[in-house]
Amino acid sequence: MHEILIISGKGGTGKTSLAAAFAHLSQNAILCDLDVDAPDLHLILQPADSERIPFVSGFEARVRPQACNRCGVCGEMCRFQAIRSDDEGLASVDPIRCEGCGVCVHFCPEQAIDFTPRECGWWRIADTRFGALVHAQLHPGEENSGKLVALLRTEAKKLATAKGARLILSDGPPGIGCPVISAVSGTDLAVLVTEPTPSGFHDLGRVVELCAHFRVPAAVIINKWDLNKKVSGDIQAYCADNGLPVLAELPHDTDFVHAMVQGLAITEFAESEAARQVRRAWEMVVQQAAARRAA
Amino acid sequence: MKVAIASGKGGTGKTMVTASLSATWESPVVAVDLDVEEPNLHLFLKPEWTGRQDALIEVPRVDEEKCDYCRKCADLCQFKAISVLSTVVMVFPEMCHGCGGCMAVCPKGAITAGTRTLGEITWGHSGDNAFLMGRLRVGEAMSPPLIREVQAQLARSDLFNPAADVLMDAPPGVSCPAVNAVIDSDVIVLVTEPTPFGVFDLRLAHQAFLPLNKPMGVVVNRAGLGNDEVYGFCRGAGLPILAEIPYDRAIAEAYADGDIVARRNPQWREMFGQLARAIQALGAMTREARHA
Known part of the structure; x- marks a missing residue:
């Protein structure tokens, strides 16, 4: 069993839009939303009803x-x-x-x-059109998000074992604090989604450091890369210097929002150039995970 | 007046709005970055630094000569930061919340205050504006105590003019870090985007901050993209919309260049100037209503 986690440091770089597309493209995976504070993956995955279990x-x-x-x-x-x-x-x-x-x-x-x-909140397992989703909601203003993240990871692993799933694909929280540490530690591959802005680049550096601190292999996706090609080039150079594979450069495309409004992953929404590139990015993630497993 | 700029969802434009407000506010402000996990405001305001200090939290240090292994400390600690196994005391400083309970409960006076570094606090100025930020040490899990330390620093009148208005860039989310960042503010500005993710997280932020009983208003960023749900929600919740920033790739590009958007052209400057006045009016209205 293999855990792939999508994080970013900076919020709003496109973690959840990509997680939803990867959930669509993955096969036999358990899906998990580890952003328990402001979870959004369910807005695309639209899980069926199931019992909410209190998180005490x-x-x-x-x-x-x-x-x-x-x-x-x-x-x-x-x-x-x-x-x-x-x-x-x-x-x-x-x-x-x-x-x-x-x-x-x-x-x-x-x-x-x-x-x-x-x-402090609730969690549950629910069916979606892409497979089982393990997700939660911390009550607004509450604490202990790190413990809830740890609980979701344990439950996702149990479920993966029971179902014979080979992959757990998780959407992570922003930042580098308590819930992120809880999501990162011991994961098999962290996919870092960044954007070519001063904040995107700066925050990428901090999550790279965090992954190194916890000895978690990381790879990078540059989203909205055409927003500033110079900064994208700087990020490429930084990644090369630090031995971080860049798996994809995805375009700044309002289709991501149009798909979201309809409750769809971008790969379901249209056979656009952006969707094609996201498909290729997923293949690269799968290859990277396999390479890490072999290593 | 202290204004907190918060959001729920990350990446909705908090930092862009905070930077532009500080450039258009009618008088010099103290710009504060409370997003200590990923502080970004300095990348746009480019302050000249004048000082720094480590931010520390008090954690237990045990003198085993005095300890008689009574376990009272371990029984009291809710965070498993100290444990006693027969005649060994183990301290896990990274788990400690700094409540001081172990030191107070120890009958032998065997526990004294050590420290753990949460991160650093730096300050300086950017033009006429003062600047203050916290930066969490990578690997440190707890941002709320650092956020509180940064706010405490704000009270130093030798560094910051107590009469200046304060603009605070808050962390994303709606749990303890975000709540700690807005709890001492007079007005909360929620920056959102008109998308399903933006509206869902705005609803959570509104729910989280409502018990604080502070005036709140909304900035709709990237207006025109997405759908209309945010307007219905704001109407229903009685949240005034203070500004709409249109979806414009040129704004995203200005931000990507590291520019303060309000400084790019007169039209954008006017837009943020109006937002600044709307925030001041919201603060003033609430003050009057409370005095009446």
Whole structure:
């Protein structure tokens, strides 16, 4: 079994549009949306209904007002400014700022603070026209995205084993922080989608460093390459210097948006030049994954 | 006034809007990059740097001479950052959230404060505007504490004029990093695009930020591309549309050149000038409504 992850550093470079097309072109793959914070892959894949399983992780502190003696210890000890007290000193916890560390709970002399499991979101497995999708939604504003990503990867692997699938294809989150680290570590191939803008190039450098840090093989796709051919050339040179294969240069084409509006992958939408190039990019990804497996 | 420029979906144009607003705001601003995982604002504002410091988080350091392996620290820690196996104490600093619980609970005073480097904070100026940003160390998982450190730095009156308006470029998404970036703002500007992805993530961002009870407005970027769903959503949610930036390949090219879009031509300058005034009006209206 092989895991291919699509990430980018910078958001909006085209991760999900490509993931949807690759999902269309892949065979016998388990599909996975690891951007649990702002997941969009399902908007194209349009999964059938299935049961949503609550994702419970960490704890949330809550003061029982009748038990609070207004001593203020919780507010003094909280490092996250999550304790509010009213004019009489009655404490309450701001759930938005609370990290769930439990310090207030432990040190409250009246044991007036409850500590209950926190439901942070949901996840599920659902059928799509391209195969099974493992996806989730973190409740807006919640924490523990890294743990939810780890859970999805475990469930995708179980499902792949059960179904005899050889590939897990995952759409990743932007950035380089907690959920990205959780998505990258131990994956077989990271496909880095960049664009020829100062931010696209800059952020590519940071995800390349991240992949090196976790010893994950990486390859690059330059999307919207014709937006600035000079910067695309600079990215090519950077990749050559760093031993990173460039698998494709894809055009800046509004068909990606037109396809999205209709809930289609670009490879389903039209037999355009852009679609043809995306097909070729997928072949290159498959070859790269095979080469990495052999190595 | 502190303005947070956020989005939900990445790549909708937060940084482009923040850079252009800082170039058209009526008075000098402090431009702050809170997208510490992938800070990009400096690539467009090209500041002259005047200072930097490491951003640190307090993590436990155990003196095994004093430790009697009572395990109180490990029992308290919710993040598995410290564990005791018979007569060995193990600290996993990268798991630590810096709550200080272990140090407070240790009956032997065996745990003191060490540090982990989250990243760095740098500052300087770009023309008349002050500039401040955080940059997460590659491999570090936790961006929220760094985002809070950058905001704390903003309070240094020796570096930043306390009377200046603040424009903060927030990270994408709607979970803890994004919430931490907008929590101290007075106005939240949500930059979206009229596509299914843009609208879905705008809805999430609206849901995430609504409990903060702050005025919010929307900038529709790449207007004309995609569909009309975003307008119906904004109407239903009572979100004012502060500006529509038309879909124009020339804007994408200006950005790709590393330019501040508002500086490219008078027409775009006027568009961002109007947006700046709409944001100021939204802030002022809310202030008056709260005082009334």
